Amino acid sequence: MTIALHTLSNGFRIVTEHMPGLKSASIGIWVQAGGRHERVEQNGIAHFLEHMAFKGTKTRSALQIAESIEDVGGYINAYTSREMTAFYARVLEDDVALGLDVISDILLNPVFDPAEIEVERGVILQEIGQAADTPDDIVFDWLQEAAYPDQALGRTILGATERVTSFNRDDLKTFVGEHYGPNQMILSAAGAVDHDEIVKQAEALFGHLPAVTPPALIQPATFGGGERREIKDLEQVHFAMALEGPDYRDPAIYTAQIYASAMGGGMSSRLFQEVREKHGLCYTIFAQAGAYEDTGLTTIYAGTSADQIEQLANLTIDEMKRAADDMTAAEVARARAQMKAGLLMGLESPSNRAERLARLLSIWGRIPGLDETIERIDAVTTGDVKIFAADTAGKAGTALAVYGPADAAPTLDELKARMVA
8 A cells, every 4th residue: 555645835735545456446625624613603504515516516517517427437425524524436447537527626616506505405404304303313413512512513514404594605605715725625535546647637626726824713622511301202212421532633532442442332342231231221322432623522322212211321320430440451452453453444445545544634734654553552551441431430521412202311410420429
């Protein structure tokens, strides 16, 4: 594998990784603008822009954008996260230049036709409605809001209905002007790619753009904690709890990820074994560690019946406390192995590689070697995980979201009291 980096004079960054033996490639542009870069009146506009990217340019109609890629057997897509918006395509080796041309077209030449804005507004409102009808989706939006109240990082990526209803062409153009400068973009490609050819094409497409001064974060994250409880007649109570964790530049992020894996990362994890296998309280339960530029979350989720939610919640807290005392070396070794295997297996996909390259370059300004990442994972000890578990159970800020027939669910204060008892 060969990773190559290049930065144009205007700050536009290009990173590629050639993967011998592949006949296809993934190529995309990651823009360092997501939900947390929106002012309150802009909430949802980053996601709206993602949708509008496929609705026509000065040279291609919406149908022609789709046909350009699908005529050669590829696919094109996009997503919006809280810190990035990505536009990417998967194509065969001979069509890499076409893929980059189409992606650059939708970024550089959108027309934002008012009629198409209205069509896509309806699509997004339907998406918001669908999310609201999906309990195990909406509960995480509520959890994020409880963790970061009255902050950009706590607001939903889809946006509030009243905001989405009001966006117009000028609003879209304003956000692009603020956040879509060449020095806010990373072109990442992996698979059957030629670095020099991609750099040459990128220079022709993006080299003329003037650099812009990236705006500061609208609001640095401050974990607030709190509770969101929505009572509704559903089949299950959806229980989601978040505890403040390290940001993605903090070395402790590896400890957090290993802790989350040991607690709820698979069938052998503590929560799965105790809550599901021994007590039969749920079908789904998991834990995960996520991170942002200046904060992070360790999240636990489960779904259970109304008459078992209290027992499930209390058992979850008890397992978190117990981990600080008796987490074993075998559990930590298993979690490390799962983490490394997941990383290495994921790297067999050019799409995963391209995304990883873009994310690492965004975070570090360089691409840390795979050996460096493995060393950091291997360096986490059982003692590190126990200390992290104790801090998480006893000191970390906590947020809670419950949705469904949740009258019997313990309150956040009751769960916190159980943690320190």
